[in-house]
Amino acid sequence: MLLAIDCGNTNTVFSIWDGTEFLCTLRTSTHHSRTADAYFTWYSTLVKHYGLDVDITEVIISSTVPRVVFNLRVFADRFFGARPIVVGKPECLLPHQPRVDEGTQVGPDRLVNSAGAFDRHGGDLIVVDFGTATTFDVVDHDGAYVGGAIAPGVNLSLEALHMAAAALPHVDIAKPQRVVGTNTVACMQSGVFWGYVGLVREICTRIREERDRPMKIVATGGLAPLFQQNADLFDAMEEDLTMHGLTVIHRYNKENG
Numbered sequence: 001m002l003l004a005i006d007c008g009n010t011n012t013v014f015s016i017w018d019g020t021e022f023l024c025t026l027r028t029s030t031h032h033s034r035t036a037d038a039y040f041t042w043y044s045t046l047v048k049h050y051g052l053d054v055d056i057t058e059v060i061i062s063s064t065v066p067r068v069v070f071n072l073r074v075f076a077d078r079f080f081g082a083r084p085i086v087v088g089k090p091e092c093l094l095p096h097q098p099r100v101d102e103g104t105q106v107g108p109d110r111l112v113n114s115a116g117a118f119d120r121h122g123g124d125l126i127v128v129d130f131g132t133a134t135t136f137d138v139v140d141h142d143g144a145y146v147g148g149a150i151a152p153g154v155n156l157s158l159e160a161l162h163m164a165a166a167a168l169p170h171v172d173i174a175k176p177q178r179v180v181g182t183n184t185v186a187c188m189q190s191g192v193f194w195g196y197v198g199l200v201r202e203i204c205t206r207i208r209e210e211r212d213r214p215m216k217i218v219a220t221g222g223l224a225p226l227f228q229q230n231a232d233l234f235d236a237m238e239e240d241l242t243m244h245g246l247t248v249i250h251r252y253n254k255e256n257g
């Protein structure tokens with residue numbers, strides 16, 4: 001079985017893929033100081049809790065945080081005897097080479113999202129991922145990642161207001177009832193929620209204009225459902241897009257490696 005690991009700047013997600021479906025998805029915060037033994041303690045406790053009988057033989061990792069990869073490699077080797085495929089490393093093959101400026105390091109999560117979305121939808125896509133950052137990945141007709149946009153994440157924007165302004169509290173994102181807030185929290189939620197609706201709409205409209213062709217918009221990330229409510233921003237929403245992309249890249253490496 002395959003263990004797929006998606007390590008973001010805020011959260012790390014493990015999913016077990018049996019070749020047909022994901023048996024479970026486990027989430028922890030990302031810390032570069034977490035050791036291989038600590039990963040295993042956490043992982044094995046949850047696998048036992050879910051009553052799963054799994055035999056991991058292969059591991060694939062996408063990490064936006066380079067420093068955590070070392071401990072994840074040790075984890076894979078020590079506990080599963082597996083040599084992981086690490087997206088973005090030269091030995092990891094990609095189904096489609098990105099077309100970007102020479103020397104640019106594309107975030108592995110964006111390459112994985114592009115591969116997952118192309119596998120499901122074919123080409124000419126905009127993938128929007130609401131993670132630590134909000135990323136827009138443009139996938140060409142042939143499946144290549146060809147660029148996009150990076151905006152501050154929704155939670156990061158709220159946190160930045162709280163950090164920078166003495167009178168602004170820590171606020172969780174929610175869809176406000178009205179645009180005109182009548183208290184501080186409602187004002188902050190309005191600014192960030194409706195500001196993001198505008199941000200997503202404007203960037204997607206301009207990408208479509210710039211490329212001059214119809215493009216399907218696929219959204220992922222924990223906050224995608226919040227933005228899909230009443231705001232007709234996306235053509236599809238897929239919670240497991242990054243994990244699916246990891247299985248696509250893993251399969252490609254098995255078949256072509």
Ligand SMILES: Nc1ncnc2c1ncn2[C@@H]1O[C@H](COP(=O)(O)OP(=O)(O)OP(=O)(O)O)[C@@H](O)[C@H]1O
Pocket residue numbers: 007008009010011012130131132133155220221222223
């Ligand atoms: N199922 C969910 N329902 C509601 N909120 C969620 C859900 N899953 C995640 N979230 C929240 O949505 C936000 C975005 O989650 P997501 O996992 O997409 O990115 P992240 O973990 O914040 O970022 P990164 O992947 O860059 O580490 C997080 O604040 C998370 O707490």
Ligand SMILES: CC(C)(CO)[C@@H](O)C(=O)NCCC(=O)O
Pocket residue numbers: 008009064105106107108109110131132133135150
């Ligand atoms: C933009 C983030 C932080 C989103 O997770 C990640 O994809 C990243 O670190 N990217 C590197 C720069 C780039 O993708 O162009």
Ligand SMILES: [K+]
Pocket residue numbers: 008109129131221242
């Ligand atoms: K993510």
